[in-house]
Amino acid sequence: MALDAMEKTLRPPEIPLKSYPAKVITLASGEKMVVREARREEVGALLGTLYPLFGVAKDFYDIVAVRMYSEILGWYRYRVANEFVLVGTIDGVIAGLVTSRHVTPKLGMSLHTLTIKRGFRVGAQLFAAKMEHHLEILGEDEVYIVAESPNGFKRWMIEYQLEDRSSLFPEVRHELGGVPTYVLTRPLWDAVRDVKCTGVRPVSAQDLKSSEKLIMPSEYPQIPGFKR
Amino acid sequence: MIDFSMYDQKEPKIAAYKCLKCGAIYYPAPMVCSSCDARRDPVTGKGWETFDLEGPCTLLSWTRLWNLPEGYSKKNMLFGIVEFENGLRASGQLEVDDPKTGMALHSTVVESDERPGDPVNVFVFTQ
Amino acid sequence: MANVGIVGIGHTKFGNSSEYDLSDVLAYAATDALEDAHFLARRKEVDQVIVGNMASGLFCHQSAVASALVSRMDMEPVPAELVENGPASGASAIKIGYMAVASGMADIVLVVGGEVMRKVTGWVGTDYVATMLHTDAEYNMGLTLPAFGGMFTRMYMERYGLTERDLALLAVKNHANGAKNKYAHIQAPCTIEAIADGPDASVVNTYVAEPLRMYSTCPVSDGAAALLLVNMDSPKAKGFPKRPIRIAGIASATDTHCVHNRKDPLKLDAVRIAAEKAYAMASLKPSDISFAELHDAFSILELAISEEVGFFERGKSFLAVRKGETDIGGRLPINTSGGLKSKGHPVGGTGVSQAVELVRQLRGEAEKGRQVLDPKYGMAVNFGGFGNNVVALICAKE
Numbered sequence: 205m206a207l208d209a210m211e212k213t214l215r216p217p218e219i220p221l222k223s224y225p226a227k228v229i230t231l232a233s234g235e236k237m238v239v240r241e242a243r244r245e246e247v248g249a250l251l252g253t254l255y256p257l258f259g260v261a262k263d264f265y266d267i268v269a270v271r272m273y274s275e276i277l278g279w280y281r282y283r284v285a286n287e288f289v290l291v292g293t294i295d296g297v298i299a300g301l302v303t304s305r306h307v308t309p310k311l312g313m314s315l316h317t318l319t320i321k322r323g324f325r326v327g328a329q330l331f332a333a334k335m336e337h338h339l340e341i342l343g344e345d346e347v348y349i350v351a352e353s354p355n356g357f358k359r360w361m362i363e364y365q366l367e368d369r370s371s372l373f374p375e376v377r378h379e380l381g382g383v384p385t386y387v388l389t390r391p392l393w394d395a396v397r398d399v400k401c402t403g404v405r406p407v408s409a410q411d412l413k414s415s416e417k418l419i420m421p422s423e424y425p426q427i428p429g430f431k432r
Numbered sequence: 433m434i435d436f437s438m439y440d441q442k443e444p445k446i447a448a449y450k451c452l453k454c455g456a457i458y459y460p461a462p463m464v465c466s467s468c469d470a471r472r473d474p475v476t477g478k479g480w481e482t483f484d485l486e487g488p489c490t491l492l493s494w495t496r497l498w499n500l501p502e503g504y505s506k507k508n509m510l511f512g513i514v515e516f517e518n519g520l521r522a523s524g525q526l527e528v529d530d531p532k533t534g535m536a537l538h539s540t541v542v543e544s545d546e547r548p549g550d551p552v553n554v555f556v557f558t559q
Numbered sequence: 560m561a562n563v564g565i566v567g568i569g570h571t572k573f574g575n576s577s578e579y580d581l582s583d584v585l586a587y588a589a590t591d592a593l594e595d596a597h598f599l600a601r602r603k604e605v606d607q608v609i610v611g612n613m614a615s616g617l618f619c620h621q622s623a624v625a626s627a628l629v630s631r632m633d634m635e636p637v638p639a640e641l642v643e644n645g646p647a648s649g650a651s652a653i654k655i656g657y658m659a660v661a662s663g664m665a666d667i668v669l670v671v672g673g674e675v676m677r678k679v680t681g682w683v684g685t686d687y688v689a690t691m692l693h694t695d696a697e698y699n700m701g702l703t704l705p706a707f708g709g710m711f712t713r714m715y716m717e718r719y720g721l722t723e724r725d726l727a728l729l730a731v732k733n734h735a736n737g738a739k740n741k742y743a744h745i746q747a748p749c750t751i752e753a754i755a756d757g758p759d760a761s762v763v764n765t766y767v768a769e770p771l772r773m774y775s776t777c778p779v780s781d782g783a784a785a786l787l788l789v790n791m792d793s794p795k796a797k798g799f800p801k802r803p804i805r806i807a808g809i810a811s812a813t814d815t816h817c818v819h820n821r822k823d824p825l826k827l828d829a830v831r832i833a834a835e836k837a838y839a840m841a842s843l844k845p846s847d848i849s850f851a852e853l854h855d856a857f858s859i860l861e862l863a864i865s866e867e868v869g870f871f872e873r874g875k876s877f878l879a880v881r882k883g884e885t886d887i888g889g890r891l892p893i894n895t896s897g898g899l900k901s902k903g904h905p906v907g908g909t910g911v912s913q914a915v916e917l918v919r920q921l922r923g924e925a926e927k928g929r930q931v932l933d934p935k936y937g938m939a940v941n942f943g944g945f946g947n948n949v950v951a952l953i954c955a956k957e
Contacts, residue, residue: 230752230753230757230760232750232773232774234750234752329762358680362500362506363507364507399765459696460696460817492819493710493713495706495709495769495770497703497769499682499768501682502680502686503686513710523702544701546701547686547701548686552695554701555700
């Protein structure tokens with residue numbers, strides 16, 4: 205379908221992004237989590253996965269789920285430039301999601317990380333995969349990162365020793381609301397890569413097939429008694 | 433006469449204790465000397481001769497701690513237990529590139545304000 | 560001395576109860592124990608309530624929890640006191656309960672142990688737990704309990720040849736047990752490939768305090784457990800629906816506050832002495848024990864404690880683990896509940912939780928797949944501080 209002139213005007217300029225090569229991580233439980241890029245046509249399963257969490261205030265699930273929902277919708281409907289979504293699946297079921305944006309060839313903008321399956325470091329693995337995509341696949345020099353929850357702050361800012369550039373505000377600012385901006389630089393990534401980032405490539409045909417069709421979780425540890 | 437000496441900048445030190453009666457040495461000090469059973473005061477130092485615990489020591493064991501408690505903002509820190517030449521042992525922070533059990537170290541003391549409350553003196557073992 | 564028996568047990572599902580008041584968590588376990596003994600309606604006939612808790616003042620900003628508990632349970636005017644002994648608070652509460660009955664001051668005692676630790680973040684909790692260390696010589700240096708766990712593990716490895724994979728085998732064993740325990744915090748097995756052998760293992764099973772990894776370190780848990788103790792020689796002991804499980808031996812011992820002041824820091828004297836006293840009291844020896852719950856806050860402690868209590872020669876326990884001797888079907892099953900690693904470790908509750916597991920096993924009430932075959936005697940070791948205050952408990956089926 206041809207785009208009308210107004211829609212063309214509204215759409216952001218796009219930089220074609222290299223795709224993220226899928227990998228598989230064996231979690232402590234022995235389950236295999238496939239980490240791969242989500243496709244545009246999978247937006248229904250992604251949004252349907254996030255929707256039930258809108259009312260979960262604990263650990264800021266509500267704010268992260270709502271923001272991710274809008275980020276993924278914005279990506280789908282061409283209102284955010286150069287966004288990518290990585291998804292972690294176990295037997296096809298979505299275990300966690302990350303969103304991020306390529307701003308310039310040198311700069312990435314980390315958006316959100318959300319974990320559904322708790323207790324197996326799914327969020328930590330997906331965040332590391334996101335940074336891997338920014339610095340190793342897309343070849344950026346640095347990624348701007350903010351934390352909106354104490355868990356996020358401890359995990360990203362301290363464990364990665366991110367550089368605090370909040371004093372450079374407003375010249376240096378993350379797109380998310382003005383909370384202090386931290387930065388993952390290439391030297392910082394190199395220093396943590398081996399202890400934070402893992403996964404095996406290529407993914408076997410069997411494992412790839414298991415994640416071919418995204419399945420919305422049928423239960424959420426965050427929502428006892430949830431029924432879809 | 434006002435004594436202003438309390439305002440002087442002091443080099444941080446950690447004291448060890450020697451029983452004035454039997455000569456047994458301790459770190460930290462107990463209330464009763466375990467060698468001669470004499471009552472001692474580990475707070476005021478009464479009954480003890482104190483001396484700075486410092487200098488060469490040997491590393492007995494060490495760890496790199498990744499999950500640091502509230503107050504510490506580093507990615508990880510090294511800690512170790514050392515033995516001094518006089519046989520006393522101490523636990524503290526370790527700052528070396530490649531820790532190995534049995535390595536020779538040197539003990540220094542720094543002031544730290546990472547824990548809640550007033551600043552405290554902390555052992556830092558270096559090469 | 561009177562014979563003291565356990566006639567009721569209660570246990571909450573360990574995990575995250577951060578939205579619950581500590582008094583309620585304790586009350587769930589206490590009520591379960593009274594119901595198990597068919598004694599709920601007669602609860603005011605309890606002579607004494609003893610609560611084990613380590614740090615409610617820090618974790619929950621709440622004090623006087625024993626008084627709060629009796630009121631929650633409508634048990635006034637039953638006397639109630641709190642016992643605090645670090646992570647051994649639970650077993651110490653049992654010991655004080657035992658002493659109350661044995662002394663003749665009480666015939667029926669309700670012992671409850673519990674902790675709610677997850678109202679605060681993990682790093683604040685790590686700081687609170689570290690306050691049990693020597694203030695000047697350990698805590699102020701920045702040391703924590705996992706740091707001592709790591710240094711102890713390294714010494715053990717360098718002296719006896721233990722490997723990180725051996726520690727992972729313990730996690731696999733304990734998670735397999737915990738996965739079947741309805742009360743366990745983490746009811747999920749883990750595989751040796753995932754946490755030790757596979758290509759992702761070093762990241763998935765990340766270091767906590769080198770050489771200790773995440774799967775060699777217990778989780779931070781909320782939860783409570785409870786026991787109803789009776790004087791088995793008193794007429795009041797009649798009429799309980801389940802045959803009492805007898806406390807055959809209970810004893811504790813202490814060691815230096817500073818770990819560095821132990822002549823050989825790998826020797827856990829308090830464990831050895833507490834166990835020797837408990838064996839003597841029970842007229843038993845290590846080979847009489849059918850199964851054990853050992854305080855594996857760090858997996859290395861399961862090994863070191865199993866040696867100190869006389870199950871294995873010093874430096875040899877991990878060889879038995881390699882052979883599966885401590886599995887459920889092995890010669891001497893250890894941590895049948897999943898241990899602290901999988902069942903969880905609400906610090907003040909752990910000692911009572913271990914006793915509940917002894918009773919479940921001795922009654923034959925453990926879940927299918929983790930019930931030990933016809934056990935006679937179970938032993939529990941509850942380890943306080945970094946081994947400076949330890950309680951050993953032996954329970955008997957007869």
